[in-house]
Amino acid sequence: MSSHLPTPARRAAAPDIAARKGREPIVCLTAYTAPVAELLDPHCDVLLVGDSVGMVVHGLPNTVGVTLEMMILHGQAVMRGSRKALVVIDMPFGSYEGSADIAYANAARVLKETGAGAVKVEAGETIAETIAYLVKRGIPVMGHVGLRPQAVLVDGGFKAKGRETDERQQILADARATAEAGAFAVVVEGVAEGLAREITEAVGIPTIGIGASAGCDGQVLVTDDMLGLFDWTPKFVRRYADLRGEISRAAQAYSEDVRARRFPGPAEIYFAKAG
Ligand code: KIV
Numbered sequence: 001m002s003s004h005l006p007t008p009a010r011r012a013a014a015p016d017i018a019a020r021k022g023r024e025p026i027v028c029l030t031a032y033t034a035p036v037a038e039l040l041d042p043h044c045d046v047l048l049v050g051d052s053v054g055m056v057v058h059g060l061p062n063t064v065g066v067t068l069e070m071m072i073l074h075g076q077a078v079m080r081g082s083r084k085a086l087v088v089i090d091m092p093f094g095s096y097e098g099s100a101d102i103a104y105a106n107a108a109r110v111l112k113e114t115g116a117g118a119v120k121v122e123a124g125e126t127i128a129e130t131i132a133y134l135v136k137r138g139i140p141v142m143g144h145v146g147l148r149p150q151a152v153l154v155d156g157g158f159k160a161k162g163r164e165t166d167e168r169q170q171i172l173a174d175a176r177a178t179a180e181a182g183a184f185a186v187v188v189e190g191v192a193e194g195l196a197r198e199i200t201e202a203v204g205i206p207t208i209g210i211g212a213s214a215g216c217d218g219q220v221l222v223t224d225d226m227l228g229l230f231d232w233t234p235k236f237v238r239r240y241a242d243l244r245g246e247i248s249r250a251a252q253a254y255s256e257d258v259r260a261r262r263f264p265g266p267a268e269i270y271f272a273k274a275g
Helices: 014-018 034-041 068-082 100-114 126-134 149-155 163-180 193-202 243-259
Strands: 026-030 046-049 084-089 118-119 140-148 184-190 207-210 219-223
Touching: 014 184, 026 034, 046 068, 046 118, 046 219, 068 084, 068 100, 068 219, 084 100, 118 126, 126 140, 126 163, 140 163, 140 193, 149 163, 149 207, 149 219, 163 193, 193 207, 193 243
Parallel strands: 026 046, 026 219, 046 084, 084 118, 118 140, 140 184, 184 207, 207 219
Antiparallel strands: none
């Protein structure tokens, strides 16, 4: 029986992204809500429900306070709003570092309750055994090396990494360990440009850069940063819009209309039916 319904877009899976190594650059943005996911989905290969949600949506000072429940709620919204991009959900601080068993229970819960295609974990060598444990048990994992926002308390801030030789070696080792453990891709954040290129050449999985290098296999930005929702953004962000200015202008115009009784107007009110 033939159908006149359009063929639904097949959602990308982790192996599709892994197969893009060295090919057309992978486009990734963060998403936290259904309506924004719907707008980003046609343009992105990967939508990352980053734990940056804690900072950009919930007003936290860093990502340490983000919970599994927050990630699941935002993950469900992004899945509802998207059709074709692979949705990857960040495992929040404290949900995977304790043991491979804890990581498995929490990651399985995230995938079951959201329907997303993969999780992301920070760190490299120290978490490699856990990555292997998860992947062997059916959980696709994206790694994250270099500047690791969840390490903000030990690092004392968000600082670029890999400018000193020792740190370079460690980050390279982290990326290698992540790839060898079976991750399908790795985010490389806030590192010296040459190191990002070196990592991209050294590992067989796609590197997704943020503050890294145009030579990475893909790029990611925090959507709220690139839309200009903040007055300050890191050096590596390119602003493609000024939503802060737009929202502020709209709120001012609305408030002036309300105060002058120009809103609501005749087109925005209901009239009683005649008779
Ligand atoms: O949480 C996040 O948004 C991230 C990106 C910065 C890669 O991890």
